[in-house]
Amino acid sequence: MPTNEPTTKRTRTKRSAEATPSAPAAAEGAKKGDSAGDESSLFVNSVEKALRVLSVFDARRRELSLTQIAALAELDMSAAQRFTHTLTHLNLLRRDAAAKTYSLSPRMLDFGYQFIAANELVGLATPFLQHLSLETEETVNLTLLDGTEIVFVQRFVSRHVLTPDVIVGTRLPAYCTSSGLAILSALPDDEVREILAKSDLVPYTQHTIFAPDAILKRLETIRRNGYAHTEDEMYIGDIATAVVIVGSDGRPRGAINVAVSRARWKGAEDEQRVASLLIAAGRAISSRA
Incomplete structure (x- = not known):
């Protein structure tokens, strides 16, 4: 399940929900x-x-x-x-x-590398992400919550990936992505309301759940199930399942997800299989976080 959860709120498209990068x-x-x-x-x-x-x-203004x-x-x-x-x-x-133009230098990548190298969660989660990638043969991602968005910090891409433009550093809205919802489910409702109040809540597709009350109700279901699941919310054909990673203090540290294309999805059978694998991996990472 590729990380398809579209562009960012700033650019409404019908592309992947975990898949269309947004400006930093x-x-x-x-x-x-x-x-x-x-x-x-x-x-x-x-x-x-x-x-x-x-x-x-950015991608539109390279020079x-x-x-x-x-x-x-x-x-x-x-x-x-x-x-x-x-x-x-x-x-x-x-x-x-x-040409009398300027562009970013490759040295800019040093800052991203330094962040990832210094982030303990990336090191803890990577072996589990690799295992999930082999088990599911789908795209697996590690994301962090930053403000109202999730940020991709590790990504294992399947050969079936539909949205290769999602890379480490890509940002997507938290309120309608599987990883974002998984993280929000581990926060108190008051905190969630504050995040939603600052979010640009828009329907990326006709399936996007974007009303605050509906999102809060959805989080109750996610807490009961132990995982978040989205279908066709960032763009038609994208399906993703995620679990939250929590620290010893019970606070969310991030989320891992598996993203799949509609063409490869077998419905409830796949949802349960992927969710079980994610829940086991999430618990293992959380116990070390």
Whole structure:
């Protein structure tokens, strides 16, 4: 079950629910800044602006001119020039002298690598994800909750995967993805309501459950069953089942899921088989988390 749970709330499509990447959270965070941080004397505005510059690049904007960067990052030309020069010197941006455009440098990957290497849950979960991948012959994922979204931090892709554009770092809304729902089910309802209030609740397909009360009711069922299951909610043809990973304090640490295409799905029989494998793996990882 590939991690198909679509694009992100920011781009409504009928593609995979766990499968269409969204811009890094840093993009919105860097543009708006942290409201508490902005008012603090400890907040460094130049750092925020540098991150803003890096955040304007994405799949649709791979190369940008200085003028475009200034407009997208909401900086004047002088500031944009200083920041792009500094970031290029630090090898975080590359400059095409002929085209007079900038693009992200491969060195940007260092930050993602450092996060994954330092994340204990990734190391704990990886052997179990590998086993699940072999057992199910489907795509298996490890995700974390970050704000209102889930972020993919480990992924074993099946040869049957429908959405190869989902990679480590992809973000999807929590409220309508199997992994997101599994994580939300381990939180108190008050916390869930706060997350839903901050979410852009939209129907990605006619099957998407997006009303807050309906989501809360759904979480009750997930708690009883011990796993979350979604079908055709991010895009038609995507099916995913997930369980939450909890720490010794009972708080959710993340979720693992198996994603499958409709063409390979055998209904209730597959749901029970996959759920049983996930529940066993989830308990094993949680006991070590």
